[in-house]
Amino acid sequence: MNQLHEPVLLKETIEALQVQPGGRYIDCTVGGGGHSAAILEASSPGGQLLGLDADPQAILNAKPILKQYGKSVLLVNENFSQLEVVSTECGFRPVHGILFDLGMSSNQLSEHGRGFSFQHEAPLDMRFSPDQELTASQIINDFSENELAMLIWNLGEERRSRKIAKLIVKNRPLQTTLELAQVVSKAVNGERGKLHPATKTFQALRMAVNREIENLRSALGQAVNLLGFGGRLVVISFHSLEDRPVKEFLTREARGCICPPETPVCICDHTPTLRLISKGIIRPSAQEIATNPRSRSAKMRVAERIS
């Protein structure tokens, strides 16, 4: 297939990772292979890249794109929640840098049978990997109204979650993406802001199906263990629900004592493992947003392993 996915903050990623010839890097979200290719270019000669993606189709698509780098690249179809196991099994540790570019790719959105898009008819699936058990259909058709409302509120930040959940339950069973999108639009009376009325509900379902926040939290800790001294951790997120755990994790790891403020004497023995490189967040330039509108919500955070 054609790679539709345009990597965001590409130059900034290579700079943040401080990619150097002969370096070893892990791309935890290979997707269309854009960031992986740029890392391999910048680390040549002698660089190596281990690339993971939970989606077998993403790995299949990236293989021909990265083929020219031969033995410098190793692609593994695995969830980044297994990061440490995969790296250890591949003898790929310590490393100079690790990248997470979160969420889904434009390629996945355009693969109509996957159910990620509310603009194309497809079964309610939304799994990154067919090995996962939970599908969007099970959530939509089996969860209680209250569970649905909570999920759409928590993972979609959708203020109309109760109305949406109520109408979903009234119209069940729902089989396809377009049926769901119609019900959501009806629930909010076709109210249209800048976003399609189903955007947040679809985001919530995708995040729940793929346990995105849980997997991210688990992988961040593993990434720190894999970085050598001075190694860089770079995370690109696309909305506050993804960015919040990243910010919390980096802030915590950059601190010494993490005892609650009311504790009179430190009992945690916590030592900082990371130094924050970007004080705030790095955002795409106006020029990048103009050429790649998907980049407009991207936020990059960078930290360096210190102990």
Ligand SMILES: C[S@@+](CC[C@H](N)C(=O)[O-])C[C@H]1O[C@@H](n2cnc3c(N)ncnc32)[C@H](O)[C@@H]1O
């Ligand atoms: C935004 S895309 C990455 C795009 C890529 N950086 C590029 O340049 O084309 C995110 C990718 O991460 C993958 N992904 C999301 N969560 C994952 C997880 N927990 N483990 C492994 N891959 C994951 C998705 O399948 C998707 O292919």
